[in-house]
Amino acid sequence: MTECTNVERITCIVDEDKTHNGEPLYRAIVEKAQESGIAGATVTKGIMGFGAAKRLRRERPMGRSSDVPVTIQMIDEKEKLDTFSETLCDMIQQGIIVREPVAMCHIRCGDDIL
Numbered sequence: 001m002t003e004c005t006n007v008e009r010i011t012c013i014v015d016e017d018k019t020h021n022g023e024p025l026y027r028a029i030v031e032k033a034q035e036s037g038i039a040g041a042t043v044t045k046g047i048m049g050f051g052a053a054k055r056l057r058r059e060r061p062m063g064r065s066s067d068v069p070v071t072i073q074m075i076d077e078k079e080k081l082d083t084f085s086e087t088l089c090d091m092i093q094q095g096i097i098v099r100e101p102v103a104m105c106h107i108r109c110g111d112d113i114l
Helices: 025-035 078-091
Strands: 002-015 040-045 069-076 096-109
Touching: 002 025, 002 078, 025 040, 025 069, 025 078, 069 078, 078 096
Parallel strands: none
Antiparallel strands: 002 069, 002 096, 040 069
16 A cells, blocks of 8 residues: 655765764755654765866765765655754854755555565
8 A cells, every 4th residue: 555645855965074063064964854754864985076166076086084965855744844954054154054845655555565
């Protein structure tokens, strides 16, 4: 059985090396999203990218600090994300935030949720 709901997704793109109160910014955002009751969040690391400054960013060899793009995606009802967007603006000094409507579908097969 599949149940779908119309929700929104926020996608934040920040540099991996950015921090907030001494911890990686992406971690601080996900932890704040969890505290705020956001339905779900996922972080993915890019291997290369560029933004408004057109500066190419990529992983650096030999374990040196990396400034590659990190994408944080969060999904929930529009109203909850409206409220959480204010928190994001306080945390992110520079980056990209994209909001888009999506269909969130829960798929249930028997008693297990996939």
